[in-house]
């Protein structure tokens with residue numbers, strides 16, 4: 210049951226078909242180049258795109274903009290202590306700022322960093338410190354049909370293998386990402402977090418949890434992990450995070466705000482070391498590049514994120530959206546994760562080989578047919594990797610309703626009906642950094 214009503218609304222409209230065709234062409238068949246006003250339902254990302262509550266707006270107005278020791282920072286400190294269980298917090302302008310502070314403090318050149326799956330900015334920050342990011346997902350993560358409750362888990366066997374390979378001295382840090390964003394937003398069990406903690410102790414490594422979606426993860430645990438079924442989501446979240454030496458957080462996810470992030474820890478030495486780097490890159494450690502008002506709103510958002518009336522509604526809405534798509538015949542990654550539905554465009558458009566980007570073709574058709582914006586996470590976004598041709602439809606928090614999701618499902622159904630007529634795409638211009646090409650590259654349909 211949806212546990213909120215609207216107090217403020219924003220108009221959206223579906224541009225005409227002619228206009229969508231023209232927009233698509235002008236955008237070089239890259240939906241990152243579309244004006245947001247020309248998009249009807251925007252499922253590009255769940256990052257910073259959600260709606261704040263009236264309590265958050267109220268906190269925003271009462272934000273304290275003092276450079277040092279603001280009242281808003283005190284509110285954040287107590288929210289992080291109550292909700293996540295850490296006594297020290299360092300704000301940052303967003304998640305990647307927090308990553309720079311923490312990983313820049315912990316890593317040196319030549320280090321190897323295992324993670325269940327690195328999110329792209331995490332991978333980049335590890336690499337930027339001269340480290341080597343290594344993914345250790347469980348096998349079942351790559352099977353879009355496998356019915357497993359925790360496909361986001363870290364593989365302990367793989368973790369051990371990596372450490373045996375390079376030696377314990379080169380692994381000063383282990384990271385676990387909950388939920389596992391890059392693996393279709395799949396959750397991680399508390400038992401798995403415990404076992405990674407034990408392993409980190411065994412090799413004397415620091416254990417960091419990337420906690421961007423810690424509340425959604427706890428909601429899954431409360432539904433799926435026998436030991437915790439029916440237990441309070443807030444209590445589960447605290448228990449899972451209690452195994453970490455530190456967390457990195459993007460407030461744009463389960464902080465329920467449009468900007469911000471932080472590092473949190475109980476370790477006084479690590480806190481002192483992080484503070485120095487925070488001043489260099491983010492700002493004085495009681496604001497870290499955030500406005501006091503945004504810190505105040507994030508403090509409220511963290512508390513709201515673990516309210517069961519909010520978070521169960523959140524994961525249920527995403528799950529229901531996944532079912533709507535599956536019901537019209539769209540191949541969907543199962544089970545549906547916490548923040549997005551992932552479609553398998555390689556199967557949906559099986560006549561298109563990966564060289565002509567079936568995922569990107571599907572993304573363009575969703576816009577052409579219904580003004581819907583998603584994002585390709587297949588051969589176009591990840592050149593030279595052997596990945597399934599996935600399209601992500603991310604769901605902004607507290608923003609869209611059932612009718613919107615129905616429109617997306619109907620749009621996807623229309624794409625499927627004309628699937629044989631969907632042509633592949635070729636790249637006409639691309640940036641120098643191949644890893645970033647999906648943000649800016651231009652494409653063109655290949656005439657059939």
Ligand SMILES: *Cc1c(COP(=O)(O)O)cnc(C)c1O
Nearest residue numbers: 303304305328330390421459461
């Ligand atoms: C979004 C995200 C980040 C980075 O956060 P930003 O606020 O976008 O900089 C890091 N890790 C994970 C798992 C994320 O989803």
